[in-house]
Amino acid sequence: MQTAKATDIRLALASDLTIWRSFLAIAELGSLTRAAIYLDSNQSLLSRQINALERQCGCRLFTRTGRGVELSETGTRILEQVRELLQGAQQLETDIRSNLQQPVGRVTLGLLPSISSALVGRLFSHMREYHPAVQLKILEGSSGQVEEWLTDARVDLAILYRYATLPEHEQKLATVDSYLVGPAGDPLTGGGDIPVSALAGLPYILPSAPNGLRNALDAVARQDKLAVVPVIEADSLPLFKSLAEQEHLYSVLPLHAVWNEIEEGRLQAAKIADARLQRSITMAMSKSKGPARAVQVVAAAICTIVDELGRRGMWHSTAQDIAMA
Template sequence: MQTPKATDFKLDITADLNKWRAFVAIGELGSLTRAALFLDSNQSLLSRQLNALERECGSRLFNRTGRGVELSEVGERLFPQVKALLEGAEQLEVEIRGEVREPTGRVTVGSLPSIAHPLVGRLFSDLRERHPAVKLKILEGSSGQVEEWLSDARVDIAILYRYSSTLSEHEQALATVDSFLIGAKGDRLTLRPELPFSQLDGLPFVLPSVPNGLRTALDAFARQERISLTPVIEADSLPLQKLLVAQERLYTVLPLHAVWTEMAEGRLQASKITSPPMQRIVAMAMAKSKGPPRAVSAVASRIIDIVADMAQKGMWHSGPAL
C-alpha cells in the first residue's frame, strides 16, 4: 500500500495575505491615501508595507505619478492572480464562519449627526438582539465628509440628506423631513405651530458654515424670497448650535428629529417653516462595499425598519414627498 503524501505548498511571498490586500486596494483606488482610508490604516504604514512587498518581489509593482500611483507592468500581470487568491480566501472565511447561516463582521455607517443621534442607539440595540455577530462602526461628519467617505468606500452605508427627489441608482429614499425654525424656551416666534419662510428675515441665526447642504438650501430660499438670512455666528457642531439657541436666544433651522429630546424636555421650541416649505429626503446610499455583504444587508434592513417606525412616532414622514 502506497504511503499517502501531504501536498507540498511552497509559500513565502504570498504567505501574508494582508500585504496583498493592500496591493489590491492601492491598485483599484490609485492612491495610497484613499487605500489607507479604505483599509482603516495610515498612509505611512501602507507605504512601508508596499516598499517591503516590492523588495520581496524584487520588482516595482507601482509607478508613482503626479496624481497618485498606477500599476507597473509587473503589477498589471500579478493583479488578477492576487485578486483571485484573495477572493478564494474570503470565500473560505465565509464558509468557516458560517455566514451562510448568520450575518457576521463589521459594518461601517457614515451619517450626519442630526440623523445619527436618534438612530444609532436603536440600531445598536436591534442588531445586538437580532444579529449579535454583526459589529457596528459609526462615523459622524458633515455632508461633504460623508460624501467623501462614500466615494472612498470608507463606509459601507451612508445616511444623507437630499434636497431633490432625484436619487442615484445606489440610493434609497427612507423618509421626508420638514424644516423648523428652532428657538429658545419661551420665544414668542417659535411658539406658533407654523410660520412662513419670510418671517426668518433678519433673525439672529447660528448656522453651519459653507459648504453645507442646509446652508446652501437656506441661501437659495432667501434669494428666492428676497430676504436677508445672515448668521451672527457660524457653527458646524449640532450640539453647539442647540446650546447657543437655548442660552443666547439665537435661532437655527433644523429638522424636528434633531431637537426631539430638547423639545420633550422643554428646552427648545420649533415652528414648522411653510410658504414655501423646506423639505429634504433622508436617503441611504450603499458604497461599493468593503464589508461582509450579508452583514451590510442586515444593517441596511434594520435602518429601513427603524426609520419607518420613527415616522409613525412623528419624527418625519415615510418615503419621498418632494
C-alpha cells in the same frame, strides 16, 4: 496520469493574502494615503509592506509619481490575477459565514451628527438584541466627509441628506421638513406652521456655506427677497441648540435634531410650510467593503427604526408614504 494533490501545492509569494490586499488597494486608489484610509492602516506600514513584496518578487510593482503611485508593467500584468485570488478568498469566507445562523462581523456606518442622535442608540439596542455577533463602528462627519468615506469604502453604509434628485444607488428612507427653532416661550415658534416669509429679519445661528441646508435656505431667501442673515455661523449642532436656548437665537433645523430638547421644554420649533426646504434622508451602501450579511441586517434595522420614528412624527418615512398611497 496521476492527479495532483492539494498537499503538492507550495505557496511562497501567495501565502500572505493581506499584503496582496494592500497591493490591490494601492493599485485601485492610486495613493498610499487613500489606501491607508481604506484599509484602516497607516501609510508607512503600507510602504514597508510593498517594499518587502517588491523585494520578494525581484521587481518593481509600482512607479512613484508626484501625484501618488502607478502600477509598473509587471504590476499591471498581475493585477487581474491578484484580484481573482482575493475575490476567490472572499467568496470562500462568505460561503463559510453564510452557513452560520447569525451574521458576523463589523459594520462601519457613516452619518451626520443630527441623524446620529436619533438613530445610533436605537440601532445599537436592536443589534444587541437580534444580532449580537454584529459589531457597529460609527463615524460622524459633514455631508462631504460622509460621501468621501463612502467613495473610499471606509464605511459600509452611509446615511445622507439630499435636496435634489437622488443618485440611483441611494435608497430614500424619509422626507424631512425644516423647522424654525427658538427658545422656550418664544411666541413665533410656539404656534402652528409658519410661512417662509416669517423667517425674515431674525437673529440666526446657521451653518457656514457650503452646507446643504444653508444652500437651500439662501436660495429660498434670494427667490423671495427675504433677509435671512446669521449673526453667527457655526458647524456644531450642540452650539446651535445651546445658543438658541441661552441667547434667544433662532436656527433652521430638522425636528429630529432637537427632538429631546423640545420634549424637555428647553426649545420650541415651528414647521416651515414650504416644500423647498424639505430634504430626503437616504441610505447608500458601499459596493466593495464589509461582511455582506452583517451589512444587510444593519441596513434592514435602519429602515425599521426610520419607519418607527416616522410613526412618532419625527419625519415622513418612505414606508408611511407607500402605505398612504
